[in-house]
Amino acid sequence: MDRDSSCLLPPIDLEAPIVTITEKRHLARMYKPPHPGEVLRDRVLRKDGGITLTELPKQLDAPRVALSRVVNGKAAVSAGLAIRLAAALRGSPETWLRMQIAYELWHAQRSPHRKVSLLENRACACRSSTAREDTGKSRRRKVVERVAPTTSP
Numbered sequence: 524m525d526r527d528s529s530c531l532l533p534p535i536d537l538e539a540p541i542v543t544i545t546e547k548r549h550l551a552r553m554y555k556p557p558h559p560g561e562v563l564r565d566r567v568l569r570k571d572g573g574i575t576l577t578e579l580p581k582q583l584d585a586p587r588v589a590l591s592r593v594v595n596g597k598a599a600v601s602a603g604l605a606i607r608l609a610a611a612l613r614g615s616p617e618t619w620l621r622m623q624i625a626y627e628l629w630h631a632q633r634s635p636h637r638k639v640s641l642l643e644n645r646a647c648a649c650r651s652s653t654a655r656e657d658t659g660k661s662r663r664r665k666v667v668e669r670v671a672p673t674t675s676p
Contacts, residue, residue, distance in 0.1 A: 556625040558596040567612065568594065583607040599623050 567573055576594060580587040585607060592598035600608070605619035 556622065556629050558626050559600045559619055559622040560593040560596050560598075562622060563608075564594050582611055599627070 568576055568579065574582065576591060577587070580590045583590065583604070585604060589598065589604075593600055593604065600619050600623045602616065602620065605616035605623075608614070608619050609616040
């Protein structure tokens with residue numbers, strides 16, 4: 524059989540450890556996600572045929588200074604800007620906001636923070652839904668009982 528070597532799959536290393544899906548998700552979070560402004564700069568504001576930073580604010584009907592701060596990684600993508608970017612670039616606003624959240628969360632997880640202790644279980648916080656419903660019904664009854672004598676002659 525004469526096969527093209529580019530069509531063959533790479534050899535499988537049987538000694539390599541098996542990585543589960545949850546580990547892959549964790550591995551994906553280990554790398555620094557790009558700021559949405561960096562994505563804008565690389566994909567939209569390219570020098571080889573992309574739109575300029577002067578033209579983009581006009582297209583988006585957004586202030587140039589605000590857009591420049593986002594492109595340079597100095598400001599976050601707001602919900603309004605995400606909607607405008609999605610409309611102009613045929614995407615979804617959620618994608619732009621997810622990029623922003625991933626960027627901020629990655630940095631927050633790596634910054635030093637205070638140790639937070641667990642909250643204690645308290646009886647008022649652990650009420651069941653039936654207890655809340657019963658309390659609500661009894662309150663309604665009391666209100667009806669209070670109102671009934673005043674409305675009757």
